[in-house]
Amino acid sequence: MSITVTLPDGKPLELADGATGADAAAAIGAGLARAALAVQVSSGIGDGSAGADGQATPGELRDLARPLPDGASIAIVTNKSGDAALSLIRHDAAHVLATAVLQLYPGVKISIGPSIENGFYYDFEFPDGVSISEADFAAIEEHMRAHIKSAEPFERVDIPVAEARERFVAEAQDYKVELIDDLVAAADANHPLDTVSLYTNGPFTDLCRGPHAPSTASVGAFKLQSVAGAYWRGDSTRTMLTRIYGTAFFSKQDLEDYLERLEQALARDHRKIGRELGLFFFSELSPGSPFWTPAGMVIWNGLTELWRAENRKRGYREVSTPILYDAELWKQSGHWEKYRDNMYFTEVEERPMGLKPMNCPAHIQIYKEQRRSYRELPIRYSEAGLVHRHEPSGVLHGLLRVRHITQDDAHIFCTEEQVQDEVVQCLRFGFSIYALFGFQVRLELSTRPDQRIGSDELWDRAEGALEGALRAEGLQFDINAGDGAFYGPKIDLHMTDSIGRSWQLGTVQLDYSMPERFDLKYTGADNAEHRPVMIHRALLGSFERFIGILIEHYAGELPLWLAPVQAIVLTVSDRVRAYAESVLAELTARGIRAELDDRDESIGRKVREAELKKIPFMLVVGGREADEQTVSVREHGAQRAAQDGSGSGQASDGAQTLSLDAFQALLEAAGGRIPVG
RNA sequence: GCCGACGUAGCUCAGCUGGUAGAGCACUUCACUCGUAAUGAAGGGGUCCGGGGUUCGAGUCCCCGCGUCGGCUCCA
Numbered sequence: 167m168s169i170t171v172t173l174p175d176g177k178p179l180e181l182a183d184g185a186t187g188a189d190a191a192a193a194i195g196a197g198l199a200r201a202a203l204a205v206q207v208s209s210g211i212g213d214g215s216a217g218a219d220g221q222a223t224p225g226e227l228r229d230l231a232r233p234l235p236d237g238a239s240i241a242i243v244t245n246k247s248g249d250a251a252l253s254l255i256r257h258d259a260a261h262v263l264a265t266a267v268l269q270l271y272p273g274v275k276i277s278i279g280p281s282i283e284n285g286f287y288y289d290f291e292f293p294d295g296v297s298i299s300e301a302d303f304a305a306i307e308e309h310m311r312a313h314i315k316s317a318e319p320f321e322r323v324d325i326p327v328a329e330a331r332e333r334f335v336a337e338a339q340d341y342k343v344e345l346i347d348d349l350v351a352a353a354d355a356n357h358p359l360d361t362v363s364l365y366t367n368g369p370f371t372d373l374c375r376g377p378h379a380p381s382t383a384s385v386g387a388f389k390l391q392s393v394a395g396a397y398w399r400g401d402s403t404r405t406m407l408t409r410i411y412g413t414a415f416f417s418k419q420d421l422e423d424y425l426e427r428l429e430q431a432l433a434r435d436h437r438k439i440g441r442e443l444g445l446f447f448f449s450e451l452s453p454g455s456p457f458w459t460p461a462g463m464v465i466w467n468g469l470t471e472l473w474r475a476e477n478r479k480r481g482y483r484e485v486s487t488p489i490l491y492d493a494e495l496w497k498q499s500g501h502w503e504k505y506r507d508n509m510y511f512t513e514v515e516e517r518p519m520g521l522k523p524m525n526c527p528a529h530i531q532i533y534k535e536q537r538r539s540y541r542e543l544p545i546r547y548s549e550a551g552l553v554h555r556h557e558p559s560g561v562l563h564g565l566l567r568v569r570h571i572t573q574d575d576a577h578i579f580c581t582e583e584q585v586q587d588e589v590v591q592c593l594r595f596g597f598s599i600y601a602l603f604g605f606q607v608r609l610e611l612s613t614r615p616d617q618r619i620g621s622d623e624l625w626d627r628a629e630g631a632l633e634g635a636l637r638a639e640g641l642q643f644d645i646n647a648g649d650g651a652f653y654g655p656k657i658d659l660h661m662t663d664s665i666g667r668s669w670q671l672g673t674v675q676l677d678y679s680m681p682e683r684f685d686l687k688y689t690g691a692d693n694a695e696h697r698p699v700m701i702h703r704a705l706l707g708s709f710e711r712f713i714g715i716l717i718e719h720y721a722g723e724l725p726l727w728l729a730p731v732q733a734i735v736l737t738v739s740d741r742v743r744a745y746a747e748s749v750l751a752e753l754t755a756r757g758i759r760a761e762l763d764d765r766d767e768s769i770g771r772k773v774r775e776a777e778l779k780k781i782p783f784m785l786v787v788g789g790r791e792a793d794e795q796t797v798s799v800r801e802h803g804a805q806r807a808a809q810d811g812s813g814s815g816q817a818s819d820g821a822q823t824l825s826l827d828a829f830q831a832l833l834e835a836a837g838g839r840i841p842v843g
Numbered sequence: 844g845c846c847g848a849c850g851u852a853g854c855u856c857a858g859c860u861g862g863u864a865g866a867g868c869a870c871u872u873c874a875c876u877c878g879u880a881a882u883g884a885a886g887g888g889g890u891c892c893g894g895g896g897u898u899c900g901a902g903u904c905c906c907c908g909c910g911u912c913g914g915c916u917c918c919a
Contacts, residue, residue, distance in 0.1 A: 287914095299848060394914030395846025402916040406846050409914070437912095441854080450892080450910050505919050523919080558844045559910085561917065617919080652919050670918085739876040766876075774880035788878055800879055821879060 169236035187230040188380070191242045201244040202230055203379040204254055208239035227254065229322055229377045245384075245416040252415070256281035258320065258378050259310075259385045259414040260288045265370035266309035267410070271296060276372065277341035277398060277407055284424075285413030289396055291341070292408055303390040306410075310388065317383035318368035322376060324361040330373065341398065342373045387421040388414035436717035437564040443722060443779060445713075445730070446565070454562045454569030456710060461730035464759065465713055468728045468840060470550060472599075473574050473706065475842040480595060482548040482576055487528035489552055493518040498683055499527045500619045504652045508556045525551035526677075526702055529577040530684045533698075538688040543698065544580035544588055550709065551575040565714030566669060572709045578701040579686070582627075585676065585699050589635035589657070592674045596659050596705045600671070602841055603719065607671070609641055610658045612649035619653055620679035628676040629655045651702075653679040659705070661715065669715055675702040723780050723802070726838045730759065733833070734781045735797070736772040737764045738788030745792040749785065749826065756830055758838070760785075777802060783833065786821065796823045799832070 167183035171190060181189055187205030191198045204227050227243065227250060234240060243251050260279030267274055267290055274296075279288030292298065327350060334342040346362060353359035365374045367382050379385075389412060396409040415421040432438070440446050445462035448455070458466060474484065493511065496502040501509065501523060510521040522528060529547045538545070553571050561567050578588050593609075600607050611632055614625045632655055636643050643657070650656055656675035677700040680686075687695045706712035716724065726732060733753060737746045743764050753760035761781075763772045769786060776784045785797035800821040824832065 297847070301848095392913055393847060396915045397845075400916070402845070406915075408846070411914080448911085453910070501919085508917095508919070555918085558917065560844060560846095560915085562911090567918080615919080650919090736879080738878050741876070766874095768876095768882060769878050771881050772879085777880055784879075786879060790878085798879075804879080 169234065171234055171237070172239040174239075174241045181234065183236075184233045186233055187228060187240065187242065190234060190240060191230065194242070198242055198244070201246075202242045203245065203247075203251055203384055204228060204243045204377050205230055205234070206241040206243055206250070207235065208241070227377050229320070230380055231322065245386075253281040254377065254379055255384045255386070255416065256286040256414045258382060259388050259412060260286040261320070261365065261367055261370065261372055261374070261378070262310045262313050262382050262385060262388075263288045263306070263390070263410060263412060264290075264372060265313050265368060266306050268370060269309055270306060271298075275339055275341055278345075279372075285391065285411060287396075287409050287411045289398070289407040289409045291398075291405060298393060298408065298410075300390075300393060307388075307390055313368055314382045314385050314388075316368070317381045319381045320378035321366045322363055322378075323366070324363050326361055327359055330362045330364060334373065345373060384416075385414050386416040387418040388412055389421060389425070434718045434721040435564075436566070436714040439717050439722040440565070440714075443730070445717070448564075452570075453559065454557060454567075456565055456568065456570070462713075464730040465716075465724065465728050466709055469706070469709060469712065471840050472602075472842060473548075473550070475840070476595070476599065477548040477576065479842075480546075480591070481544075482546040485529065485532055485547045485549050487522075487525060487532070487549060487551065489522050489554070490514075490519050491522060491527070493520050495527050496520050499680065500652065500683060501527075504617055504619070510554050510556055521554040522551075523553050523555045524702075525549055525553060525573065525575045526577055526680055526700070527684070530680060530686065530700075533579050533686060534684065538579075538698070540581060540688055540690045540696070543688060544578050544584050546576060546578045548574075548576040565710045565717075568708075568710050570710070573704050574706040574709065574712075576703045578703065579681075579688075579698045580701065581688075581696070582699055585631045585701070586635045586638060588701055589632060589674055589676070590639055592701065592703045592705075593635070593639060593641070593657070593659075596672045596674075599705055600659075600661070603716065603725075605661045605671070605719070608660045608662075609636065609643035610646045610649075610660060611636065611643050612646040612651075612656045612658060614655060615648050615650050615652060617652055618650070620682070624678040625655065628678055632657055632674075632676055651675050651677075653677045654702075656702075669707075669711065671707045671712065671715070672705040673703070673707070676700075677702060723782075726782055726833065726836050727840050729780075729782050731761050731779070731781050732759045732838060733761075733783040733785055733829075734776050734779075735760060735762045735764075735785045735787060736769060736776065737762075738769050738786060740764065740766060742787050742789060742792045746787050749787060749797060752826055753785075756826075758830065758833060773800065782836075783829075785829070791823065794823070796825055797829060798823050799829055 168180050169183055169185060170178050170180050173179055173194070179190060179193060181193060188199065188202060190205065191202040207226050207228050243254070245251055257280065260281065263286075264276050264279055267288070268276065271292060273293040275291040277289040277291070279286065327346060331343060331346045334346065349362065350359055362373060363376055364371050365376060365378055391411045391413060394409045394411065395406045398404040398407050413421070413424065415424065440462070443461065444459050445465065446456045446458045449457060477484065493502065496509065505523060509523050512519055528551070529549070532547060533545065551573050553573060555569055555571060557567060557569050562569070580588050597607070613629050618625070636657065646658075654675050654677035656673050658670050659672035660670050680700050681697050686698050688698050690696045716728070735746050735749050735753070737743055746762055746764055750760055750762040763776070765772070773784055773786070780802055782802050784800040784802070786800060787797055791797055798821045804821070
């Protein structure tokens with residue numbers, strides 16, 4: 167008896183019946199056999215063991231020690247196999263972590279420990295009175311290293327469910343028992359659960375679907391990174407477990423490279439850059455609400471100008487509305503019912519009032535101020551609307567998660583027939599803005615949540631309209647079921663920041679409910695009253711968050727048109743101070759944001775400080791420039807210049823001598839003006 | 844909100860097992876008058892997050908609160 171499998175190059179390989187992945191690797195070559203970690207089985211008949219549902223799914227990773235199904239296509243996975251291989255050893259590392267923790271902290275309860283993007287974690291419940299911190303990592307890592315060094319094989323056994331359950335009950339591993347019970351509950355007649363798989367390495371046995379590398383030795387280099395609380399099964403009503411995060415790589419070099427990248431990402435952190443460049447800061451006196459400095463306001467105003475011009479171009483009309491309202495308004499809108507916990511309330515002369523967390527009810531007031539005809543629609547109102555939301559203290563994060571939020575908000579009131587067109591226009595509008603900054607955007611369609619207002623028929627129509635708009639544009643999108651706003655479904659526009667976190671920028675939300683709640687109407691061509699549809703739309707999301715994202719995206723080196731200071735005049739000595747002042751005045755008169763550094767410091771120091779402040783242009787003026795009425799222009803990021811002393815047109819490497827006219831032309835060619843077209 | 848860590852000069856941080864607070868940068872002044880990433884010297888500057896407690900004595904130990912950071916939940 168023999169079986170035949172197909173190798174990645176299409177060649178068949180004949181093996182003895184019952185041959186394993188390891189046998190296949192050995193048949194191909196001794197080197198491959200040594201390097202093999204697992205085997206990818208692409209099709210064929212399952213081996214009947216638990217966990218698999220009869221058929222191997224395409225690309226399923228399996229232990230080397232398991233028999234191969236006849237007729238399968240296989241690929242031996244080694245440390246050259248990329249992400250799949252990395253994720254395999256990170257899962258191995260999670261088991262090694264649990265092994266060490268169980269040894270060091272008897273009585274600990276284990277739960278789950280998967281590999282994740284960039285690493286792995288394991289969640290534990292430590293015995294009462296025991297808590298661990300990063301200070302304990304050294305001891306844990308030392309134990310982990312010992313287990314890796316002794317190359318403990320990962321041994322799989324498939325045992326009857328009842329036997330496994332008994333085992334974990336005996337060990338008081340409650341979470342494992344719960345997992346088994348849930349697996350049983352999820353099984354049905356078509357997919358009965360007879361056995362579960364356990365993996366053992368050294369002293370540690372875990373309920374685990376696998377696969378694993380042949381032994382712990384495959385974990386080449388690892389590091390524990392942080393400890394955090396995490397709810398069991400992500401449910402905030404259940405126990406808070408202790409999660410230990412770590413990462414693992416095949417080589418020490420890879421690990422070091424990764425840690426180096428993490429550090430570089432930290433250098434882009436908008437909170438750090440914001441402080442260093444003096445753009446904004448936070449105070450304990452108003453948590454979650456940024457204070458903007460004059461420099462930061464240049465960025466803010468630049469964006470606002472762009473936003474205003476682009477909105478006007480697209481038929482939006484700007485409005486401005488109050489921030490404090492009678493609580494009755496929030497009852498009518500549904501915010502009181504669904505969103506109260508996130509709102510700020512106060513009393514004004516015994517009258518309950520609330521700060522707006524959204525602008526929609528305010529814009530509705532403007533709509534309602536007059537009778538509306540179908541001829542007016544669509545009506546598009548925009549507002550840089552200041553809203554306040556009580557974000558829980560634990561989620562505040564610099565500018566990216568604040569309580570004081572200035573949305574680039576807009577509401578479109580239109581007929582049902584106009585909805586799709588309007589949504590499409592909103593999306594295109596968003597893409598054109600993002601294109602200015604080179605953002606990669608991901609779209610998400612969020613559908614009806616549990617907590618919602620409005621009938622199912624309304625939701626059907628609204629969800630259908632949004633999906634229709636996405637399909638009409640041929641756009642790719644993910645569906646995020648149940649994540650819509652309480653009044654309607656939405657299309658969210660997300661981007662990923664420099665350290666891999668995903669942030670929502672814009673949102674386009676469809677709303678049939680508010681118009682009903684507020685009894686909005688328009689008179690149709692038939693002279694009858696009709697209900698308009700509302701579209702809520704933000705593209706930057708909020709000015710706060712967007713600026714935070716921009717800072718990280720550009721690592722503080724903002725596009726020239728947003729740079730708080732575009733050029734700084736640096737004096738070589740105080741003998742040219744008068745000339746430098748005239749240069750500054752002339753630059754300012756030309757609408758260039760310029761500053762002057764005429765301190766009694768060396769030119770080297772002034773250049774260094776201007777470089778650290780990431781000022782795009784440094785204009786050095788000394789005796790030569792004063793005589794010739796020029797400036798020596800050095801661009802930010804220029805190579806460290808060598809002395810030259812030639813005194814010719816090129817003052818030194820990386821700098822060129824220009825008239826102010828020529829400098830202005832250079833600056834404008836480099837994008838010094840707001841890109842409104 | 845939940846778990847954990849952290850909170851010392853404007854910034855970055857040191858301060859051992861409790862004995863009355865320190866460095867670098869920044870700031871001020873003086874000298875230097877300088878050519879593209881740090882000139883030198885001197886000086887000023889601290890409710891050690893806030894409030895309780897233990898102690899002869901608390902930046903240091905304990906409790907409570909606030910804030911920040913990393914996660915979890917949440918982000919309507």
